[in-house]
Amino acid sequence: MFIHIGNDNVIQSKDVISIIDHSVVTSSGTMEKLIENNTKQQKVFGPTDEAKSVVVTSEQIYFSSLSVSTLKKRASMISTINKLEDYSDEIE
DSSP states (O other): OEEEEETTEEEEGGGEEEEEEHHHHHTOHHHHHHHHHHHHTTOEESOSTTOSEEEEESSOEEEESSOHHHHHHHHHHHHHHHHSOOOTTTOO
């Protein structure tokens, strides 16, 4: 399934490694180094000036203007949808 993470970015939910609050990222030297290295490789997307969260995937890093809680709700909805039974064949 896919998750719309804002700023016209849609990613596969299976690729998400972590969703981190932007304020935590700016206070972590390790995260700053990770973002710096990925920026050099042109693997960082999204507006850094209005970022509320950072989504780390297996291939890229995305700055999102959506909050961590909003992204968590979207990911939870996908999980719920995946668990639903398909009864469409039984309805006739």
